[in-house]
Each structure stands twice: as structure tokens, then as C-alpha cells.
Amino acid sequence: MAYRFRQLIVFLCLTLTAGLAAAEEFIVLASTTSTEQSGLFGFILPRFEAQTGIKVKVVALGTGQALDTGRRGDADVVLVHDRPAEDKFMAEGWGVDRRDVMYNDFIIVGPKADPSKVKQTQDVVEAFRRLAAATAPFISRGDKSGTHSAELRFWKDAGVDPKAWSGYKEAGAGMGPTLNMSAAVGGYTLADRGTWLSFKNRQDLEIVLAGDKRLFNPYGVMLVNPAKHPHVKQQAGMKFIEWITSREGQDVIAAYKINGEQLFFPDAQKGG
DSSP, X not given: OHHXXXXXXXXXXXXXXXXXXXXXXXXXXXXXXXXXXXXHHHXXXXXXXXXXXXXEEEEEEOHHHHHHHHHHTOOSEEEESOHHHHHHHHHTTSEEEEEEXXXXXXXXXXETTOXXXXXXXXXXXXXXXXXXXXXXXXXXOOSSOHHHHHHHHHHHHHTOOGGGSTTEEEOOSOHHHHHHHHHHHTOBEEEEHHHHHHOOOOTTEEEEEOOOXXXXXXEEEEEEOTTTOTTSOHHHHHHHHHHHTSHHXXXXXXXXXXXXXXXXXXXXXXXO
């Protein structure tokens, strides 16, 4: 009798442990600081978690670092915004099932007085030439993020080596801290619109250039390849990918607004 009782206790303990493990199922999502600092994840992830019971632990980094996290197998899913780097990640076999998710745009922000006269052009490459020709500082993220990669492409197209220019400063930080530095010194920076709309410490900063089609900023999601890292939570990771690219997930992304302004635009249901 005592033996059977002990068996029952062991069975109940194992059942409880399994239940707790199931209740605590989670994935690690390596993503960008823009998705975190804009408040988007704080808005959409509770909806996914409530529906699936899968918790999402976000590691917010620059896109380059987020992709490196995936390469090391320290994440299950990666959501970033640097298409050339994403394509390389996929071609090297580190990711599977990449899907478009959403987009917004990059903007140049700077002091209202606009000493570099960026407002006088609608051409982003010409704007970068003007920035380099003037004395006002430019604060770069300098963190291998998607925003930093875009910025470097614009400098290259403008024929400017920014590191040879005394006004160029690297923050080595996410979008929020970089905007804080720009506000503090009255400088310019390239920002994603989502983080800018949620940024409070604007001081004398405002948008000085937007709208050039080259400022288009798409985001993609992909599963870290389980063939490279067998511990990747493939089933749970795919549930997240399928949800965020579903009509429901896309509608939740579209519903996120600050002061009535939409921060991200769904991009997964093109032609659907």
C-alpha cells in the first residue's frame, strides 16, 4: 500500500512538473531595438501569448547582432530589418522560412534651425552630402544595426567617408540612446520612424527629411535553422511566425498607433 502511495506521489509530481513546463513554454526572439523601443512588442506580444500560451523573451539588439545571436543558436526566431543581411543569413543556411512582416521608413532628424539645410532637398543622398559639408554633428548608431547599415549605404552613395569627417560621431548604441545624444548636442541622425514617434526627449529635434523611396524600411522574420541548432524550438517558433504573418497578427500590427499615427504597416499579406 505504501509502495503504491509513493508511486502515486511520484506520478502526481511528474504530472505537475510537466504541466508547469508546458505553462512556461517560451521562445527567444532576437530582434531590433526599434521594435522594442517603439513599444510595438509591448503591444502585440501579450496578444500572441494569451492566444497560444507561448511566452516570448525578446533580446533587443541591432540587426547585425540579432543575426549573430541566431547564428550562435541563442535564439529561436529572428525579426530584423536589413534585407541584404537577411538574405546572406538565409543563403548561409542559418535561417529557414523567411517571411515579410511589415515596413515603415527611415527619416533624418535634426535641429529645427537646420544649419545643414537638409530641408531644402528631398533627395536622401544629397542630404547626406549636405550633412558632410556642414559643421553640425551627425550621430551614427555605429552598432551594425539595420539602421546603421542603411546609413552607411547612404554615405557610400553620397561619395563620403564619414569617419574622415570630424562631425561624425558613433554612439555604439540603440536608436533611443542615439536620439538622446543627437538631442543633447543639436545634431542630426538617421532614425526609424517607429522609434521617433515614441521618443519623448526631442528637445529641438524635428524631422528634416522624409519620403524618399530609398528610405523604405522593411522587416522580415525567420526561424533559426534547427538543422544547425537542434535545440531550436521549431514548433513554437513557427507558431509565432505563422501568427505574426497571419491576418490576425497583421491587423494587430496595424492597430498599434501613437497619438493616432500608425508606426508599422503590415507587409505579409501582399496580394492576398
